[in-house]
Amino acid sequence: MKFFVDSANIDEIKKLNEWGIISGVTTNPSLLSKEKGKPYEVLKQICEIVKGPVSAEVTSLEFNEMIEEAQRLADIHPNIVVKIPFTEDGIKAIKYLSEKGILVNTTLIFNPIQALVAARVGSRYVSPFVGRLDDIGHDGLSIVKEIVEIFTIHDIETEVIAASIRNPRHVLLSALYGAHIATIPPNVFHQMIKHPLTDIGIEKFLEDWKKKEQ
Numbered sequence: 001m002k003f004f005v006d007s008a009n010i011d012e013i014k015k016l017n018e019w020g021i022i023s024g025v026t027t028n029p030s031l032l033s034k035e036k037g038k039p040y041e042v043l044k045q046i047c048e049i050v051k052g053p054v055s056a057e058v059t060s061l062e063f064n065e066m067i068e069e070a071q072r073l074a075d076i077h078p079n080i081v082v083k084i085p086f087t088e089d090g091i092k093a094i095k096y097l098s099e100k101g102i103l104v105n106t107t108l109i110f111n112p113i114q115a116l117v118a119a120r121v122g123s124r125y126v127s128p129f130v131g132r133l134d135d136i137g138h139d140g141l142s143i144v145k146e147i148v149e150i151f152t153i154h155d156i157e158t159e160v161i162a163a164s165i166r167n168p169r170h171v172l173l174s175a176l177y178g179a180h181i182a183t184i185p186p187n188v189f190h191q192m193i194k195h196p197l198t199d200i201g202i203e204k205f206l207e208d209w210k211k212k213e214q
Helices: 010-017 029-033 039-049 063-074 088-099 112-120 130-135 140-153 168-176 186-192 196-213
Strands: 002-006 022-026 054-057 080-085 104-109 125-128 159-162 181-184
Touching: 002 010, 002 186, 010 022, 010 039, 010 186, 022 181, 029 039, 039 054, 039 063, 054 104, 063 080, 063 088, 080 088, 088 104, 088 112, 104 112, 112 125, 112 140, 125 140, 130 140, 130 168, 140 159, 140 168, 159 168, 168 181, 168 186, 181 186
Parallel strands: 002 022, 002 181, 022 054, 054 080, 080 104, 104 125, 125 159, 159 181
Antiparallel strands: none
16 A cells, blocks of 8 residues: 655655655645645645655536646646546546546545446546544445455456545555555654654663663
8 A cells, every 4th residue: 555645735745755655645725725835836846846646636616617727737747636526527527637648536535436436437546535434423444445345346447545544543444455545644644653662662772782881
């Protein structure tokens, strides 16, 4: 399973990219609105930092406007993947853009049928929102598992991005359930690499070494 960063913060993305495990970035209008600078300039900077797919979302909801905005986003950089929300006009836009060779990440997926429809009209990625389903009492990770199973059964090449990740366990189970990618907020990345026994072990080793040196 590949790791993407779910952020539009340049400093955070730079730091995580230095770890050497980042394969891409996902952004959305909410994340971009928090950052200084024009959104398209921020997206261009992100593309220059991370050598992988960078998802940028349209804010239009009508088909023709979606297409126009998607083209503008795609023109920012070759690594841009256009995020399209799963709506009726969105489905038509996904098909149109995919046929034009523009990669699409279908966002706001909340059940396996939505993911299957998006895949069948050519979406390169589908993003089921794990945390948001958990928030309303559903098992968000179960739909990741079901989507992966359906895509495997029917030999569908569309990749599944586990999105709306809230904690390291979401990452763990996404990997166990076969998600191709998990897009992870920076704070969860830091939680993933921390363990108290690791800290205790380092402290103990250094303490013993200092005794040996005396």
